[in-house]
Amino acid sequence: MGKSVCMIELSSIARGIETCDYMLKAADVELLRSSTICPGKYMIIIGGDTGSVTAAMNAGEEKAGEFLVDKLLIPNVSDQLMPAISGTSQVPTGGAIGVIEFYSVASAIIAADTAAKTAAVNLIEVRTGFAVGGKGFVTLSGDIGAVTEAVNAAKAVSELMVECAVIPRPVDKLYEALM
Incomplete structure (x- = not known):
């Protein structure tokens, strides 16, 4: 499977940090970014093989719950x-x-x-x-x-x-x- 990228954006910083932990424990993925973003939201971006990124994203969506603002999954991303x-x-x-x-x-x-x-x-x-x-x-x-x-x-x-x-x-x- 090719390299993929997933992004999850949440309206809660506390739930965002907790969700990041869940995602990283759910699959063998690379953490590209995990940080607060304006205005008071939290964003997690991970990368890896498509299967692992999909599994981590599913875990993240479930944990984010009502705090999920946006999500994105791009399979087979550019190497850049x-x-x-x-x-x-x-x-x-x-x-x-x-x-x-x-x-x-x-x-x-x-x-x-x-x-x-x-x-x-x-x-x-x-x-x-x-x-x-x-x-x-x-x-x-x-x-x-x-x-x-x-x-x-x-x-x-x-x-x-x-x-x-x-x-x-x-x-x-x-x-x-x-x-």
Whole structure:
């Protein structure tokens, strides 16, 4: 089975931390992110093989109960997605930069996976709700044609998009700030 990613968002921080423990005990999965997000919610993102991620998500949904706000499961994700979510991407500098912003964390994750599968781009980061008012955003790089194609593909499959930008020739200091 391929690599998968699951996200569960809860309206209770206490139940979120408890749910994370249940999910990690339910299956052999990798914890990509477990944190509070604005405004006062809790988010868990795990990755691993599809069967394990599905089992962990099912356990998480059950434990979250009435505090479940949103959930997402993407089977067979791009190899770039998990490092971009966990902040460990190694991205070459140079080329255009694309930025896609969403009101929803789940929408940002879907957009990032779609963008990476559509064109020869490098995912820089998938920011998930922390210190951005509960929003999600994706940054990516590559040649101008690929970045434009990836951003357009992500826009086509995404919900709750706020804005997007393609920066054809960013200054070096911008790359430094994004890394």
